[in-house]
Amino acid sequence: MGAAPAAVDTSIAARVRAEVERTIQRNIKGLDYLFSGDPNLGLTPKDTIYKKGTLQLYHYRPLAQEVYRVPVLLVMSLVSKYYILDLVPGQSFIEFLLKQGYDVYLIDWGVPRPEDRRLRLEDYILDFMPDCISRIEGDSGEPDISMIGYCMGGMLAIMYSALCPGPPLKNLVCLTTPVNFDGMGLTRQWTDKRYFDVDRIVDALGNVPPELMLASFDMLRPVARIAQQIRLWDNMWNDDFVKSYRMFDRWANDQIPFPGECFRQTTKELMWDNKLYKNELELGGRHVDISNIRVPFMSVMAEHDHIVPYESAKDLINLVGSSDKRDIVLKGGHVSMVAGPNASRRLWPELDGWLSERSL
């Protein structure tokens, strides 16, 4: 009869002891955290095979004995840094692809300079992307290419594919890609044309400053940063947690400006008029019709994506003209779907399974 209370006492004592130890560790490691530099990310070995302005086209060095015939091109968003796809060994999407035997290229748009304020979607889709693709054809010697676009990169990939639906494009994968801007939730509300003076912003500032972009992302989850700080303090004793936190925190704060004219165009033609979804968008005088896309297509959405809500991405599958097409919704958020432990368990193997059969 007396054994149970004694066990409880021991358990409580052990818990208190563990908590005291953690508190000490928090203080020691908290000091380390404050005085150590940012983690190094995006270090998978690569070569720059093409440069134009701030754009760099990378070719990653293979990590497999043999590779699939069709090279893969990753297209990043204009408003975030590419290294979210290449965090650290073991948590890098690019490293995963290389180890699975893909020949990987990536378009890094770089950080727009003030003189890039005049760049429009046409420049990216009808000039930079075709340039990069022809370089990849030359570099790889292959006539085909698979394209994977993430977030706004997916949107660029969709527009390119709609305008250039034939070879060399062989497969298209869109990760958390918005197409119906009426489903963009709060972002759509905040850019209401009655109150959001996009012309004034672009005319006065040129490129949209990264602080403004960061503030708008933060506003979507107003107390997330505070909660993250609390969790960080709570887990300061846990090296793995702190390492992971620092990687994602560095990327999230490393915002880049949005090229001014491109922002104006995106706001007016996509956010306000929803032209891509309504099949009314024209770039360089050419009609962007998503139904022109006939190559094998895969769209992946995140269940808890607050930046590109499900409502804004779900119709993409119905708009493409491919007969071989698939869409899936995975657990996770906008970032955790592509990077980190959640991605390595869910998205990466799923994508590999689909793409490997189509990369021969």
Place this chain on the structure above:
Amino acid sequence: MADQKNSGGEAFASWREWVSQSETQVNKLLNDVMGTEGYTRVLGGLTKVFVSMQKNTGEAMERYFSALSLPTRSDLIEVGERLSTIETRLAAIEEILARMSGVSASGSESAAAGPRPPRTKKPAVAKKAAKGGE
């Protein structure tokens, strides 16, 4: 983020749960307010003020630097644009020269990568099927 399962049965587990729940609830509450037309109007107004301030400060600085005969931001952007044009033309010339000499413009970096693996890989399923058919 990192695995937090090991902290599940600890003394502070309920407090952690409370933090998570509060975060969700407060986010939702604030998002509801932020989703109203009134908030959008205020946000639009604040953005206008911010942009006007930036613009006025920029113009004042331009006048100040001009008075001191120093290059202004627009001067630097103009120089940047010219440099960018020169860069593009140089790259095109490099490309032509490389093509004429039969070497890739990025030859030096590609060479560092060493020989490339053959493009013969097959997915695991296809390999199994091929073996089964043999």
